[in-house]
Amino acid sequence: MPAETMIQCEALTKRFGHFTAVDHVSFSVGKGSIFGFLGPNGSGKSTVIRMLCGLLEPSDGQGRIAGFDVARQTEEIKPLIGYMSQKFSLYDELTVHENLSFYGRLYGLKGAALKQRYDELVALTHIEPYIGRRAGLLSGGWRQRLAMACSLMHHPTVLFLDEPTAGIDPVARRELWDLLFEFSSKGMTLFVTTHYMDEAERCSHVGYIHMSKLVVCGEPDDLKQLPVVNPPGTKRIDVTCDHVTTGLQVVRRLPGVRTATVFGQSMHLLVDEKMSEGFIRDELAKNKIPQADIRPIAPSLEDVFVALTATGNNGGPK
């Protein structure tokens, strides 16, 4: 069932002088989905968000939010979108209560409607104990919650979150994602930039931007099936052993091993399909790394992005 398209980019481009920050980026996001936008620092993630929020004029191409053109119909778009910037833009000298009231009023809420929405968001974010505290004195996790509550005061249908979990503790991170799923289930469209691969895995759709270009875009499971990620005649295996760094040197020298990367206490290998597990185990044992545990694995999103960045391949299901 194709959902109604809420965010659409057609060859969206932003140039700053001679530098192209966003180069012909095209994708679309359906209503109620959580779109994870990934890419290294400086790859153009924030620039895309800023163009979609009407903060930056696109140099070329088109962006649409709920059918409205981001360059020409900015004022129609503004009531529809919520934006939580990287810095959690709050007024530090105002209390939690005052920040919420201010953002509500800014969007024209007043009286009973303001009070009702305020109560809803206080309940949703559990920020009640800190209601009288100045925003500047909140910890990172609570600042993030407050910033999110502020960006939700006006019932946006599309919410942009620019690295909402940067610098936040794991518990707050998980709680934020629980909230995002809740919003998504109620039909809100979420556009989230992140550095965390585990967060990307939880998104319904992901896009990966590298050097100003969108490298790939689609559902995580589809992306993992891409031929470039799984070249014919290969398989992915996980090798768990002692001294992984030494092990990495060993396996990288073996014929038939295409790529090898350390993942914590284990290595992820892309090897020829006919390569036997026994061969790898023996070679490791020769180098004083006995009892390696080897099992087949599916590619992770990280494998997808690494493979795509390495080949410079554009494409994938849209």
Add this chain to the structure above:
Amino acid sequence: MRTPFRGFTAILYKEFLVVLRDPLTLFFMLFPPIVEMIAFGYALDTDVKHMATLVFDEDRTEESRSLVKQFENTQTFKIVGEVQSVTELAAAIRKGKAYVGIQIPPGFTRNLRAGRTAKVQVLIDGSNSSIAASALNTSLNVGFRNGLLTLTERFGLRELPVEVRPQILYNPEMRSPNFFVPGVIGIVLQIATVFATAMSLVRERERGTLEQLLVSPLSRWGLMLGKLAPYLIISMVMAVGLFAIMRYLFHVPIAGDLGALAAATFFYIFTLLSLGLLISTRATNQIQALQMTMITILPSVFFSGFIFPRETMPDIFYAISTVLPATYYIELERALVLRGASLADFWFNLVLLAAMGLALFSLCALRFKKKIA
């Protein structure tokens, strides 16, 4: 919802909270103007009185002592001591121990009585020209008056043949605070107000909150008015305080209509706050905003007629003075405070101030881009 001032009340609510929440900012907005006002007011007192004066009296008669007394009675000179030689007198002036030296040669009384010219020498330190001019005039006056009185006596006249009776209007004691302090208010208001709004948008830009405002349906007119209004109220309160200081500390009476003064001050402050906002839309950080604010202040100090009369300025400076709000405000203020002029005589200044304010304010709103970078 889609009014031109959309979001104004929200910004107003927030600005008031921010200003009141931060007592330090409020303090730095209100306190320096008061200090500046008092400091300026006293420092710009150019009334020359009680200048240190030394006497070298070689005559030592009743007449010579009477002459010294006449000098002292003018209030311009204060006899601080006697010396015993001209060298000593000159040395004392060179060392800065006295501004003026009076030398009465021997035979002063003898000459006077014999009907010959009785000479008196007055040495004046010319390094400060305005003080020297005052000392020169006063000492010449003492001489003339003394001479005339001697002549009338000699010819048996009862009164002087001609007497000029000047009457000083509006500032009968010719106190310099009456002239300077109203001007000081104009300048001090400019320093405090332009600075306040110049910082406000820049601070939001630096902190990233401006971006948050720009994604909201807030209109630029709403943003500008919301930013300006709280400072307009605070500045009006400050102005009341400054006029109170003028009235009760410097004893400058307010001759004119208080309502007219309030209206003039309102439009003046509105203009200055709009100027600050304009700076704030152009500057990218607080340091830049501060520098731009400083640039607007100096011409007002020198060219507005605050200290130097505009009429004697070179054309270029006169031209600059015609575009300064301070020029029109200080002129209007002096007319209202000192001369008790009615607004009917100076409506042009008031209309011009209001027009400048509205033009600057509109310029800010129109120039302000709801985009970043």
